[in-house]
Amino acid sequence: MPVRRAETAEDSQMQDTAPTQPATPDAAPLAGLKVVELARVLAGPWIGQTLADLGAEVIKVESPAGDDTRRWGPPFIERDDGRGGIETVATYFHSANRGKTSVVCNFGDAADLERLIALIDEADVVIENFKFGGLKKYGLDYDTLSARNPGLIYASVTGFGQTGPRARQPGYDFLIQGMCGLMDLTGSPEHEPEKVGIAVTDIVTGLYGIIGIQAALIERARSGRGQHVDLSLLDAGVALLSNQGMAHLLGGRNPTRVGNAHASIVPYQVFPASDGHFVVACGNDGQFAALCRMLGLEGVAQDPDFATNPARVRNRDVLCPMIAERTAARTKADLIAALEAAGVPGGPINTVAEALAEPQIEARGMKIAPEGLAGLRTPIAFSRSPMVLERAGPVLGNGTWAFRSRRGDG
Numbered sequence: 001m002p003v004r005r006a007e008t009a010e011d012s013q014m015q016d017t018a019p020t021q022p023a024t025p026d027a028a029p030l031a032g033l034k035v036v037e038l039a040r041v042l043a044g045p046w047i048g049q050t051l052a053d054l055g056a057e058v059i060k061v062e063s064p065a066g067d068d069t070r071r072w073g074p075p076f077i078e079r080d081d082g083r084g085g086i087e088t089v090a091t092y093f094h095s096a097n098r099g100k101t102s103v104v105c106n107f108g109d110a111a112d113l114e115r116l117i118a119l120i121d122e123a124d125v126v127i128e129n130f131k132f133g134g135l136k137k138y139g140l141d142y143d144t145l146s147a148r149n150p151g152l153i154y155a156s157v158t159g160f161g162q163t164g165p166r167a168r169q170p171g172y173d174f175l176i177q178g179m180c181g182l183m184d185l186t187g188s189p190e191h192e193p194e195k196v197g198i199a200v201t202d203i204v205t206g207l208y209g210i211i212g213i214q215a216a217l218i219e220r221a222r223s224g225r226g227q228h229v230d231l232s233l234l235d236a237g238v239a240l241l242s243n244q245g246m247a248h249l250l251g252g253r254n255p256t257r258v259g260n261a262h263a264s265i266v267p268y269q270v271f272p273a274s275d276g277h278f279v280v281a282c283g284n285d286g287q288f289a290a291l292c293r294m295l296g297l298e299g300v301a302q303d304p305d306f307a308t309n310p311a312r313v314r315n316r317d318v319l320c321p322m323i324a325e326r327t328a329a330r331t332k333a334d335l336i337a338a339l340e341a342a343g344v345p346g347g348p349i350n351t352v353a354e355a356l357a358e359p360q361i362e363a364r365g366m367k368i369a370p371e372g373l374a375g376l377r378t379p380i381a382f383s384r385s386p387m388v389l390e391r392a393g394p395v396l397g398n399g400t401w402a403f404r405s406r407r408g409d410g
Helices: 009-017 043-053 110-121 142-148 173-179 200-223 233-239 242-249 285-295 309-314 316-327 332-342 352-356 359-363
Strands: 034-038 057-062 076-080 086-090 101-104 125-128 153-158 227-232 268-273 276-281 346-348
Touching (some): 034 043, 043 057, 043 153, 043 200, 142 153, 200 233, 227 233, 285 309
Parallel strands (some): 034 057
């Protein structure tokens, strides 16, 4: 059943913990930037939401049926649609569409298409995630639009990019996590490969998209010309391999799953407590020595088999059971407090609910409530520029076919 949302005391508390600077759009970092979003689901909308949080005006162009994620539930919420009715939308949609307005466009309708192209003529940025070449028949491809608007930054998000043998194939996060090597690095070696619990390649592609768009905008300030930003989920997934990729390219290794341990650092894993499990993350020899003192493992930190990180990696099968035997006799709360006192990085394994109730999360204002609708803010805090976080995801078709001001006038 959908959940009917009204502002609650919890919402008010979340508003109180949000950043205290006034969110004046004209003072936001990207104030005046005009963005047209021809994107659905997650990677493209994540770009648009972040640009909106940074002050850009983002008009989301949706089909008459709306973004697919409006129906990706449960859970669903109900809210006033502003036209005397109630709109029922999945919470998934609201995770990636804050701060935008929505217009409905049928690409097969000549009048709708004409209005859309006129809107793009006034835009700084277009974000799209259609299949390779899919927009060309409508005159919405980069070459056609940039001929009309030479300063246009046009960001394309696809599974495999605009070039290569797979360019025309569809790509989804789960598929990409498998192809890019990420799943083979995730999970226990005794079990099947596992995906990350969120659509991580979508999110990371969105973040790289923001970087690419902002870099293109800076370059445009020098050259006066826009350009095409080509973003691929597979490229982003491979980039995520980071140190594991370098272990293969430079070290000749083929890394695979090590569960909750770390391939290159010990001890850096989950350990048992008497009432559950917790995390220890020793990043250097000094932290390891402090951990040994805390656990009463006298002399272990000075033992040549364990004194350095390379030695500990070689001898993890001996060392980690020694640590686990000591931690299993103490409670999580006792161990975490002792780790903090000793200066050793460690902490709980929170559920989503527990993570969102963490005092540090509250203190950082990560929970917000635009228009009374709970959400998570973009995790950027400026010393003087405010974010723009007052508007929830849009009701389908709630916007107008015009930017608030012409480029250069506001």
